[in-house]
Amino acid sequence: MAPVTAPADPRTVLVTGTSSGIGLATAVRAAVSGRRVVATLREPGRGDALRAAADAAGVGDRLEIVRLDVTEPESVATAVAGVISAYGRLDAVVNNAGVGRLGTVEQIGVDAFRSVLETNFLGAVEVTRAALPHLRATGGRLIAVSSLGGLIGQPFNEAYCAAKFALEGFLESLAPVAASTGVTVTVVEPGPVASEFVTRLTPSVPGLLENAGPYEAAFKAYLGATAGLFEQAQSADDAAATVIEVLDAERPPFRVQTSDAARGLAAIKLADLDGAAVQAFTTPWLS
Template sequence: MSTQTSMKGKIAIITGASSGIGKACAYEFASRGAKLVLAARNLEVLNSIVQDLLLNGHEAIAVRTDVTVEDDCKNLVDEALKRYGKIDYLLCNAGISMRALFKDVDLKVIRQLMEVNFFGAVYCTKYALPHLLASRGSVIGVSSIAGFHGLPGRSGYSASKFALQGFLETLRIENLKNGLHVMVAAPGFTATNVRVSALTADGSPQGVSPRDEKHMMTPQKVARTIAHGILRKRRNIIMTTEGKLSVLAQRVFPKIIDRILYMFMAREPNSPFK
């Protein structure tokens, strides 16, 4: 493996590592030689992933972590340092989604989205930052096209991703002379359980994806793209042509893209717009 594709000897913390993009990143980073600290609330699932990685000759530990709890995030960093002595990559991937009109949504849903998607990244970054500065490492936030412009029916999700991107961009500028790499990764629609567990207006999970997932990005493809971005020290990665076009159109033809997004989301089965 060349130095351009290798993560050999690097220590990576991955939140939301029990499924979807986080799990795929665990296997992708491990295949490139990284040593892993995997975080999620479900310790049983995390341990099964760790055992599989160990059986395949990789190094990893599991740390039960609820990213909405500041002390859990501090403990995650402490456990990484206790085991490996340094941190090179912090992948802030833990996240939840929602599907409801703002006029109908219980405000506890918005608060929960912000706690997981935004404050989870803030807490982990706060405690990992001194060690990432020491290693001249990377902070990576898994965002979304919804972090570049509002997505109807996802007000809390978009708000949390806008906040995440603003935080990471500011962190990047503050550390321009400190060697810290900060990257925002924005996948397109990805075939994970995030839509199944997305919160409805009352905070209950919707339980089924409103979209046909056969033609979506796979978590494995997203993980490969994130790994390439880290190694090339990219700033922002928008992973689909549709996403790139929509971000550009938002700047040039904002009224048109508003209408397109409305129609796009309204076509979902059981759309709240109907």
């Protein structure tokens, strides 16, 4: 028997990065809630898992898969225009598309930073720019899936954290401006999540170890410490549930974490005036 879904709802939500993980789970949950969902992928050929999950939930008819590469402005404009042409409205955007990159700057180089910033930060900026006029028309919601890496700088995640810090700074600045026109902005901050996002980083580890130089001991210690964290990781579906709560909330907050563990870590950072508490938290990962 298919899961019970909510009655059809005219509200339309666009979700980026839906091939797996939080993006996939958010797209399916949003459709189950009754919304029409435009689930976007850089490569629509990778949409089989999403289609299967939507069909299993009984919402395949509410979910449309569309190509959108956040690093290509023309692709973004085409996808957003397609939503308006097909449905006449856009009520929410979930900026979820992202990539990770392990390694310290001497290992991976500046080009790696540019690539991660292009997807995780500038891609979200481009989607936001294209969507805002339509979100104003509906009094809609702009949501970004960030990370605790957008609050806490994590060893050997410099490029990823830099991009997520930039994303949160952008949206914290935009939030009051958007609110003045009726658009609500929220940043969702998961902690460790068990998903393909993490497993895609694994193949890079041997090469990074070979090129670790003076950081070899610290990098090995980091890998051991974080492996323990991900053994207790939250599921992507649980994290996606928080995104749906934000979509449904009458007055969603600007910043929300997806688990008690994430809330505890965010509290360390937000009360850490001189940075000592965060350094005390992350430094043991390297020894």
